[in-house]
Amino acid sequence: MPLTGRNKTVGTVMGMTIIFLTIELLDELVGGVLVGAWPLISQDLQLSYGQVGLAMTLPNIIANIIEPIIGIWGDIGHRRFFIIGGGIGFAIALFLLSMSKDFVTLLAGFILFAPSSGSFVNLCQATLMDLDPTRHEQNMARWVLAGSLGNVLGPLILVGAIALHQSWRGAFFLLALLTDLLLVRLWNAPITLATIPHEEQPNSFKDGLFNAITALRRPSILRWLTLLQFSDLMLDVLAGFVALYFVNVVGTSTAQASLAIAVWLGIGLLGDILLIPLLERVRGLSYLRVSAGLVLGLYPAFLLVPHPVIKFAILGCLGFLNAGWYSILQGQLYTAMPKQSGTVMTLNNLFGWIGSLAPLGLGLMAQYAGLESAMWLLIASPIALLIGLFW
Numbered sequence: 001m002p003l004t005g006r007n008k009t010v011g012t013v014m015g016m017t018i019i020f021l022t023i024e025l026l027d028e029l030v031g032g033v034l035v036g037a038w039p040l041i042s043q044d045l046q047l048s049y050g051q052v053g054l055a056m057t058l059p060n061i062i063a064n065i066i067e068p069i070i071g072i073w074g075d076i077g078h079r080r081f082f083i084i085g086g087g088i089g090f091a092i093a094l095f096l097l098s099m100s101k102d103f104v105t106l107l108a109g110f111i112l113f114a115p116s117s118g119s120f121v122n123l124c125q126a127t128l129m130d131l132d133p134t135r136h137e138q139n140m141a142r143w144v145l146a147g148s149l150g151n152v153l154g155p156l157i158l159v160g161a162i163a164l165h166q167s168w169r170g171a172f173f174l175l176a177l178l179t180d181l182l183l184v185r186l187w188n189a190p191i192t193l194a195t196i197p198h199e200e201q202p203n204s205f206k207d208g209l210f211n212a213i214t215a216l217r218r219p220s221i222l223r224w225l226t227l228l229q230f231s232d233l234m235l236d237v238l239a240g241f242v243a244l245y246f247v248n249v250v251g252t253s254t255a256q257a258s259l260a261i262a263v264w265l266g267i268g269l270l271g272d273i274l275l276i277p278l279l280e281r282v283r284g285l286s287y288l289r290v291s292a293g294l295v296l297g298l299y300p301a302f303l304l305v306p307h308p309v310i311k312f313a314i315l316g317c318l319g320f321l322n323a324g325w326y327s328i329l330q331g332q333l334y335t336a337m338p339k340q341s342g343t344v345m346t347l348n349n350l351f352g353w354i355g356s357l358a359p360l361g362l363g364l365m366a367q368y369a370g371l372e373s374a375m376w377l378l379i380a381s382p383i384a385l386l387i388g389l390f391w
Helices: 005-045 049-074 079-098 103-131 136-163 167-187 205-215 219-234 236-250 254-278 284-304 308-321 325-336 341-355 357-369 371-390
Strands: none
Touching: 005 103, 005 136, 005 167, 049 079, 049 103, 049 205, 049 341, 079 103, 079 167, 103 136, 103 325, 103 341, 136 167, 136 254, 136 325, 205 341, 219 236, 219 325, 219 341, 219 357, 219 371, 236 254, 236 308, 236 357, 236 371, 254 308, 284 308, 284 325, 284 371, 325 341, 341 357, 357 371
């Protein structure tokens, strides 16, 4: 039976959605591999702590300069070029990492990878949001679930590569091959299906920049951008300090601290899975208010209870409850900026400069007052959400 035009369009949208979600899965697979690979990379290449710090920091600084420009270009008719080009850079960077024999090659790979990932992955997210402007929260929930799967599966890929005597280089080589396969599928895909009509696009980069500056004058846009940065305190920032907290404050072993991370990721993944059907029945912001209120009560309990097992249980609850924070807030930002999804990427990068100072501030606080006291700063996250959501 031949497909009607409507069925063909629905099928194409579903196909593009699967491609975009797979690209996010791939990006987080790289991140999951890298988290576990750093000790191996450092030992194999005989890196100093300074070199490791430079490899982690410099590429992100360069990416934060380049990506806001890419976002604006993405809204003025050049999105396909930057997505495909970013994907090619993504693949080349992974090949460079897989062949690294010294620090210079490794650093070059990371410097190429960071902005390529932004162009490839973040513009795919923006384009996914354009596929159905009425379902931003739901599609962002699917996007986050794909990323969570990547975070969980990435370390397993590294373990498998080590078991096959391929070490970290083999893991990156495999990810490069997967990227190539995705690029082949993406090459002829109708990316323009999800982009804004040509007559509604800004005419020049200057116009796109003016639109971004104009958006920053709107209180609703500032609201979502600010809440996104505060929400990250209970997401990536907390995750970055959990292992240190359990070892240095609670007094657990490194293995037990790793178990805490596993609990956080595993139950958080369950929350991401359950969020998708939940958003079909409940308004995202209503859920977010309840979730932030529960986290505000549970986080002090997590810091105050002395027993490690109870802390594990509460940490799992926190990972479950904050599922949806990023996807709902980011979805609201896309909804507040219709037909400017590339500019959303630009504004996220600009505000990301501010948010990137949070780990530094927490580290300095821990240096002078102790990590146990510094962890209390993260309670600002649910407080800010409750104020912003009820305002």
